[in-house]
Amino acid sequence: MEFIPQFGNVAFTLVAFIAALSIIVAIHEYGHYIVGRWSGIHAEVFSIGFGPVLAxxxxxxGTRWQIAALPFGGYVKFLGDADAASGKDGAAIDALDVAERRRSMHGAPLWARAATVAAGPVFNFILSILVFAGFVLASGQAIEEARVGTPKALxxxxxxxxxxxxxxxxxxTPIASLADVRSLSEAVPSVPTLSYEIERDGVAMTVDAVAPWIPVVEAVTPQSAAMAAGLEVGDVIRAIDGEPVYAFRQLRSAVEASEGGALALDVWRDGEMLEFTLSPRRMDxxxxxxxxxxxxxxxxxxxLFFEPxxxxxxxxxxxxxxVAQTGFIIQSSLSGLxxxxxxxxxxxxxxxxxxxxxxxxAAASQGLDDFIWFIAVLSTAVGLLNLFPIPVLDGGHLLFHAYEAVAGKPPSDKALKIFMSVGLMLLLSLMLFALTNDIFCP
Known part of the structure; x- marks a missing residue:
């Protein structure tokens, strides 16, 4: 497989990855920190990264904010924690007086501990919701009527x-709304032009124009055959294996019919005709x-050939x-698993x-908007992963808190150590499996 995409180099990929991960980790850990502080739990260290401290x-x-040398994660160490995974430091807690013990993670009331633990994933979801909402606030939504906005470069x-x-x-076919235009994507014939009845400056007229859904590239999926081949947003696909295409569904049909075989594309880009060869990939x-x-x-x-x-x-x-977009990512992630x-x-x-x-x-190479959108998607995934009931993760700690709420006492220190060891092994096994996929999957 290709470890580094064709669009850039190792440094670009690593910088984009570290930037995305650092933002997500910072938001996640800030959730733990701020809710813990509101709940009366003292944070001793807020760290972005692990290992030697750089600044x-x-x-x-009284909280030390730091940036460490290994930027692949982060943690908040609360009073009474033995480590970054919030393991219990029994000796340190025993040495605290009653007031100080209340300010420790392990001496705080159950509600405060549970709220502090849950806040990390919740803040990840909030970040995603704010980003998705921000996009629609910035771009607006298409009006209902089928009115042409800015035509695309063709x-x-x-x-x-x-x-x-x-x-x-x-x-x-009568058109009453933009939704009617979208619904015709599969119905209109695949010909160079179609007959449109329009109103232009208050005057009704009939004109010929291309089909609404022409084979123009509106977005390129990261790690796809199109990205590997070098297709870009704005490209217009004029022919497949020498056969002219006039509607996007022709392209889709040709891709399905290829069953992974190589396709030759004639592409218009900024006034030039280019040739690309790519092989479709099977995806779920x-x-x-x-x-x-x-x-x-x-x-x-x-x-569409125009912006609504x-x-x-x-x-x-x-x-x-x-909220709906974040919910869809959660639902599809759980369904996929x-x-x-x-x-x-x-x-x-x-x-x-x-x-x-x-x-x-790949997302960063397509522009800031795509990169920010990717961060929001990844933030949802990180929040969801942390809620899995695996010891070491936030979901595992919440499971222990649920047990304490029912049993009236927390699991014993010995049991917690065993559970944490098992959870760590499960998490490492999952990471190793995912890494193996990166190396061996097509």
Missing amino acids: SRVDRH PADMQVLQEGDLITSIDG LPLAEGGFETRWLIGIRGG VTEPVGLLDAAQYG WHMITGAISSCNLQGPIGIAETSG
């Missing part, structure tokens, strides 16, 4: 509509209604979108550090 300062609350021989045109019918895609479908893909998303007219989105609608366990989809869908690093670099 540090102590704030007025070859000179491709006839398009003008900005402001209101589409009332396509190829004889989450479905909105749940489950997965396995398809041959090259890793691009198509779109947009309108501002309110804070409530943006927040609802952020279950389908991998049952063998319904390939275990190669589980990425390790190399795969995540490559995806980080």
Whole structure:
């Protein structure tokens, strides 16, 4: 496999990975820290990274904030913790008076400890929700009517509509909204132009223009065949294996029919014709209604030949979108894990550090927006992973707290040490399995 994507080098990939991970870790650990402080638990150390300390300062609350040499994680060490995993330092706690013991992680009330532990993953989810909401606030949402916004840059021989045109019918099918235009993506014939009835400056007229869903690249998926081949956003695919294509569904059909065989693409880019050869890859895609479908893909998303007219989105609608997007990532991640366990989809869908690093670099190479979006997706995944009921992870600590709430006392120190050792072995095994996927999966 290619350990470093073709778009860049080792340094670029590592910088992107470290930047993404550091942001996510900082938010996660800040959740632990701030809720712990609000709950009366004293944080002795807030660290981004592990190992030798590169820089540090102590704030007025007595917490040492530091950056360490190994930037692949972080931790908050609370009063009474024996280590970064919040192991109990029995001797240190015994030496504390009653007031100080209350300020330790292990001497605080159960509600304070549980809230502090849960805050890390919750802050990861909040980061994702804010990012997704921010995107829709910045871009707005498409208005309901089928009005042409800014036409995309296309070859000179491709006839398009003008900005402001209101589409009332396509190829004889009445159009009442932009949703009607989208629904025609599979119905209109694959021909160079279609007949449109439009209103332009208040005047009704009939004009010819390209199909709404032309084979223009609107997005390139990281670690895909398209990215490896060098396709870029804005490329227009004119032919596949010498056969002209006029609609995105022709491209999709050709990719499916290839069953992984090489495809030759004639691509228009900024006034030039280029040739690319790529082989579709078999991928498992989450479905909105749940489950997965396995398809041959090259890793691009198509779109309309114009940008729809947009309108501002309110804070409530943006927040609802952020929550829905975060919820979909959680649901599809859990569904994917279950389908991998049952063998319904390939275990190669589980990425390790190399795969995540490559995806980080790929997202960063496509621009700041894509990189920020990737950080939000990864933040959700990190928050979800930390909630798994595995000792060492936050979910394992919450499981111990749940036991204490039911039994009236925490597990014994001996039992906790055993559970933590088992949890560490499970986590290391999972990481090794994911790393093996990075190396051996296609």
